[in-house]
Amino acid sequence: xxxxxxxxxxxxxxxxxxxxxxxxxxxxxxxxxxxxxxxxxxxxxxxxxxxxxxxxxxxxxxxxxxxxxxxxxxxxxxxxxxxxxxxxxxxxxxxxxxxxxxxxxxxxxxxxxxxxxxxxxxxxxxxxxxxxxxxxxxxxxxxxxxxxxxxxxxxxxxxxxxxxxxxxxxxxxxxxxxxxxxxxxxxxxxxxxxxxxxxxxxxxxxxxxxxxxxxxxxxxxxxxxxxxxxxxxxxxxxxxxxxxxxxxxxxxxxxxxxxxxxxxxxxxxxxxxxxxxxxxxxxxxxxxxxxxxxxxxxxxxxxxxxxxxxxxxxxxxxxxxxxxxxxxxxxxxxxxxxxxxxxxxxxxxxxxxxx
Numbered sequence: 001x002x003x004x005x006x007x008x009x010x011x012x013x014x015x016x017x018x019x020x021x022x023x024x025x026x027x028x029x030x031x032x033x034x035x036x037x038x039x040x041x042x043x044x045x046x047x048x049x050x051x052x053x054x055x056x057x058x059x060x061x062x063x064x065x066x067x068x069x070x071x072x073x074x075x076x077x078x079x080x081x082x083x084x085x086x087x088x089x090x091x092x093x094x095x096x097x098x099x100x101x102x103x104x105x106x107x108x109x110x111x112x113x114x115x116x117x118x119x120x121x122x123x124x125x126x127x128x129x130x131x132x133x134x135x136x137x138x139x140x141x142x143x144x145x146x147x148x149x150x151x152x153x154x155x156x157x158x159x160x161x162x163x164x165x166x167x168x169x170x171x172x173x174x175x176x177x178x179x180x181x182x183x184x185x186x187x188x189x190x191x192x193x194x195x196x197x198x199x200x201x202x203x204x205x206x207x208x209x210x211x212x213x214x215x216x217x218x219x220x221x222x223x224x225x226x227x228x229x230x231x232x233x234x235x236x237x238x239x240x241x242x243x244x245x246x247x248x249x250x251x252x253x254x255x256x257x258x259x260x261x262x263x264x265x266x267x268x269x270x271x272x273x274x275x276x277x278x279x280x281x282x283x284x285x286x287x288x289x290x291x292x293x294x295x296x297x298x299x300x301x302x303x304x305x306x307x308x309x310x311x312x313x314x315x316x317x318x319x320x321x322x323x324x325x326x327x328x329x330x331x332x333x334x335x336x337x338x339x340x341x342x343x344x345x346x347x348x349x350x351x352x353x354x355x
Contacts, residue, residue, distance in 0.1 A: 003070040003346050006117070007338045008055060010075070010110040013038070015054045019064050020339040028335055029058050044104050051109040052116075071123050071346065073338040076130020077108035081152060084133045084160055084198070085353030086345045089115045089125045093355050102132060103205075126352075128341030129156040131205075133198065140200040140292070153205040154189035155304070156198070161337030162303040162329045163193045169327065170298060177298045180289045180324070182282055182316075184306035185332065186255060188212040190282065192289035200292045202285060206243040210281035213255035213306075216246030217281065248274065257306050264311070279312055283319035290323045297324040305332060 007018040013035075018028040031054050041047045059066070074089065077097040087093070089111050097108035111127065118125030133156035143150050159181045160174075166181075167174040175196035182190045188211075189204035202209025202217075211217040219242075228238055241250070249255050251274045252263075263271040290297055300320055306312055307330035317326050344350040 001343075001347055003343065004068050005339055005342050006055075006059070006064075006069050006072045006114075007335050007342075008072065008074040008110045008114055009334050009338070010051055010106040012106060015051055016335060017055055017058045018335045018339070019059070019062065019069075023336070023339050023343050025336065025339070027062055029062070031058065044106055044108065045098060047106060048109045048112055051106070052113045055113055066117070066121055069117075069121060069123055071342050072114040072118050072125045073342040074110040074114035074125065074127055075107050075157060075334060075338060076127040076132070077105050077111050078103035079130060079132055079355075081132050081134035082130070082355065083135055083353065084129045084156060086341050086350055087127050087130070087353050087355050089118070089127055090355055091115075093127075105131075124342075124345070126342050126345060128338050129160045131156055133160075135197040135199060136201070137199040137292075151203045151207060152198070152201060153203045153207065154191060154198075154201045155183040155185070155187070155204065157337050158303055158333050159183055159189065159191050159193075159198065159201075161333055161340060162301050164340075165329055166299050166301045166327050172298075178293045178296050179299055179301060180286050180293070180297055181301045181303065182286060183304040184212075184282070184302060184309075184312065185304035186212060186214050188215070188217070188278075188282060188285075188304075188306075190285040190289055192292040194293060200289060206239070210285050211247040211278060213248045213257065214244050214246065216242045216250070248278065257309050257312070261309065261311055275311065276315060279315035279319070283316055286316070286320045286323065290320075295323075300324050300326045301329055302326065303329045303331070303333070305330070307331070 002022050005020045009016040013033050015031045019026045079093055079096045079102055094112055094115060097111055114125040131153060134152035136152050141150050163179050163181050164174045166179060167177045179193040181193060187204040189201055191198045191201035208218040252260060252271055260271050260275055286300060302313060307328055
């Protein structure tokens with residue numbers, strides 16, 4: 001079965017567009033947006049026309065006629081917590097993304113672009129495993145304070161796509177294996193996948209887990225409260241420390257793994273210590289997931305851009321390979337994961353979930 005798919009993935013400073021023939025990418029293009037360009041738009045939703053024009057311009061440049069498209073897959077924006085799956089982008093989903101009550105992300109513009117084009121062309125507009133996938137077991141939702149429920153906010157698209165790949169390598173279905181998947185990127189999420197469901201995972205956006213290139217991860221609660229009430233920081237400044245200005249950025253002034261590894265090879269002992277501390281925290285989170293799965297772990301998968309780092313991978317292998325075999329699937333892989341999800345729908349191997 002051959003289907004021509006438009007794939008859209010909107011980031012904070014870029015618009016990624018791809019066209020695939022079934023699951024084979026014909027091209028992938030990433031169009032950067034400068035801070036100067038984006039500051040014209042007070043709200044993220046105001047970027048809609050810019051993002052739509054960018055998508056249409058790339059398609060025109062690549063000589064892809066809209067009439068050639070059989071479907072559109074857009075990375076999901078912030079919406080209500082839902083189980084993993086393939087969803088048709090619908091008005092209720094767009095209303096939730098526009099409302100901002102589940103957070104703001106440029107991918108809501110991607111969802112609107114996909115929905116509008118889908119209506120115009122009378123083709124399906126889909127999203128796959130959005131970042132608000134919530135399959136947490138009941139115990140995982142407890143925080144210790146009834147006012148606060150632990151949230152599921154993680155790299156669901158890449159985690160589940162990686163889990164399916166690893167399960168296939170093992171000659172089994174995703175729904176028949178227990179896996180631990182660590183997405184190692186600007187944010188780090190480590191998920192316990194029990195027979196097709198992510199039953200526990202750290203909130204990688206602004207919550208807990210290992211510190212990462214730009215996020216603080218779990219912090220000593222009392223010290224954080226004192227910092228908030230010290231009078232030295234505004235709410236916005238504290239949130240910036242937690243998300244965007246934490247982790248490697250806070251300690252080393254950069255989020256670049258390549259730059260940090262270069263410093264280490266040149267003898268920077270502080271960079272080596274911080275990088276190893278990040279590996280240490282990731283390994284602890286993997287160990288916690290092993291406990292969630294009661295030691296029944298078929299494999300540990302490392303994915304995301306930092307999975308290209310031999311230093312980080314070797315450190316993690318030393319610490320966690322006693323739990324299960326460690327397998328690599330480096331890179332973000334989001335465009336391919338969206339295309340693969342859309343093709344599961346077209347082939348009928350996975351039904352649409354209801355939003």
